[in-house]
Amino acid sequence: MKLNIVEYPDKTLRKKSCEVKEFDASLHKLLDAMNPLMINTNGIGLAAIQVAYPIRALILNVPDEDGEQPPENLLEIINPVMTHKSGETTYQEGCLSVPQFYEDIKRYDNVVINYQDRYGNTKTLDADGLLAIAIQHEMDHLEGILFIDKLSYARRKKFEKEYKRMQKEKKHAK
Ligand SMILES: CC(=O)Oc1ccc(/C=C/C(=O)NCCc2ccccc2)cc1OC(C)=O
Numbered sequence: 001m002k003l004n005i006v007e008y009p010d011k012t013l014r015k016k017s018c019e020v021k022e023f024d025a026s027l028h029k030l031l032d033a034m035n036p037l038m039i040n041t042n043g044i045g046l047a048a049i050q051v052a053y054p055i056r057a058l059i060l061n062v063p064d065e066d067g068e069q070p071p072e073n074l075l076e077i078i079n080p081v082m083t084h085k086s087g088e089t090t091y092q093e094g095c096l097s098v099p100q101f102y103e104d105i106k107r108y109d110n111v112v113i114n115y116q117d118r119y120g121n122t123k124t125l126d127a128d129g130l131l132a133i134a135i136q137h138e139m140d141h142l143e144g145i146l147f148i149d150k151l152s153y154a155r156r157k158k159f160e161k162e163y164k165r166m167q168k169e170k171k172h173a174k
């Protein structure tokens with residue numbers, strides 16, 4: 001199953017993702033294809049909309065203390081609902097759909113979510129630190145929200161200018 005990452009400013013990224021109803025083989029095939037794509041592109045989180053599937057599914061594999069992403073750390077989060085959020089933290093975020101751009105983004109420090117696994121079993125996850133940040137970043141994707149939408153007006157203008165120049169350079173480089 002060949003997946004490609006949709007890149008900003010592609011309008012696909014702005015779609016609202018729909019609830020997953022069928023926890024079937026096609027869902028499993030998609031999740032199984034998203035994982036290597038995320039790992040091979042140095043990602044730690046990937047939402048299905050980023051590979052053009054507007055469904056409420058996302059995967060996460062936050063590196064552990066020695067920077068590894070062992071398969072047992074993979075989280076497959078479907079139909080997540082945030083039931084608690086508290087505290088505040090800032091982290092320089094990046095996104096596979098907005099390559100080569102990193103910005104400090106403010107997030108909650110602790111979140112609790114209810115979600116379903118690939119078989120439809122309901123689970124609860126209480127997350128702090130980088131995992132909490134990643135969950136919020138990926139759940140935004142399900143609403144068509146990108147981390148650059150959270151920038152101040154000035155920083156957003158700076159981003160748009162830099163991004164346009166980079167895209168032009170990439171085109172000429174081809
Ligand atoms: C050149 C380029 O695009 O660099 C990258 C940028 C972002 C990423 C991955 C970002 C990512 O997984 N974001 C998930 C959401 C998230 C953001 C911040 C903290 C937690 C979770 C990977 C990149 O690729 C390389 C080779 O480093």
Ligand SMILES: [Co+2]
Pocket residue numbers: 094095096097137138141
């Ligand atoms: Co992202």
